[in-house]
Amino acid sequence: MYNFALNLPHYRLTLNLKVIKRRKVRVREFPLIPKMKHLRRFHGGNIVSRFFRHIFEHSKINKLLGGNIAFALIAGSLFTTNGTLSTITKEDLYITSREPLVTKSGIQYPIEAIKITQGYRFFHPGIDFDGVTGDTIRPVMAGVVESITFSRIGYGNSIIINHSNGVKSRYAHLSKIEVSEKQEVDLDTKIGEMGSSGRAFGDHLHFEIIENGVAANPTSILE
Numbered sequence: 001m002y003n004f005a006l007n008l009p010h011y012r013l014t015l016n017l018k019v020i021k022r023r024k025v026r027v028r029e030f031p032l033i034p035k036m037k038h039l040r041r042f043h044g045g046n047i048v049s050r051f052f053r054h055i056f057e058h059s060k061i062n063k064l065l066g067g068n069i070a071f072a073l074i075a076g077s078l079f080t081t082n083g084t085l086s087t088i089t090k091e092d093l094y095i096t097s098r099e100p101l102v103t104k105s106g107i108q109y110p111i112e113a114i115k116i117t118q119g120y121r122f123f124h125p126g127i128d129f130d131g132v133t134g135d136t137i138r139p140v141m142a143g144v145v146e147s148i149t150f151s152r153i154g155y156g157n158s159i160i161i162n163h164s165n166g167v168k169s170r171y172a173h174l175s176k177i178e179v180s181e182k183q184e185v186d187l188d189t190k191i192g193e194m195g196s197s198g199r200a201f202g203d204h205l206h207f208e209i210i211e212n213g214v215a216a217n218p219t220s221i222l223e
Helices: 047-057 059-077
Strands: 001-007 013-019 094-097 117-120 127-130 143-149 157-162 167-174 204-211 215-216
Touching: 143 167
Parallel strands: none
Antiparallel strands: 001 013, 001 094, 117 127, 127 204, 143 157, 157 167, 167 204, 204 215
């Protein structure tokens, strides 16, 4: 990714531009004039408002509007108030920085080898991942460790991480805990190791997602 800065003397502005090599998108683009079924992807509003939302959010319209606005600013800066052509020196256009473009998913599975042995249901407010004692456990999202409990019953050794916006995650039956309360964690943080502490039949990780105090199906964010 390159950052460019262009001085626009006529407007007394500096135009900052970013040039990014985009990855190819394999998702099929909807047509500019949509069919009724395409408008159903917008929630809320009548058919007219959905139509115009589709038009102005379409990639072709975004490219057209964005390109014309940038062109108008640059072209306008080339001319003075009396209509004569002004000059842009090499000092007016320069590369401010060259930055590597790093993309990283904000959600991951808590373990590397994914094998779900028990799913989410009414009397089981989470999912169980199979494994062996000592397997590394990491948070599914960045957040702050809210609470840690050590118990011989129930969840056993467990961790609750607060991800903000009312979303929390629980990791239970751990054999080892390697974080402390109020510690900030990210996707690379090892928070503990799999085990069978508490009320557990064999080595596994019991994982929960809690939204606004209510248990939710974890597969809704993991898939």
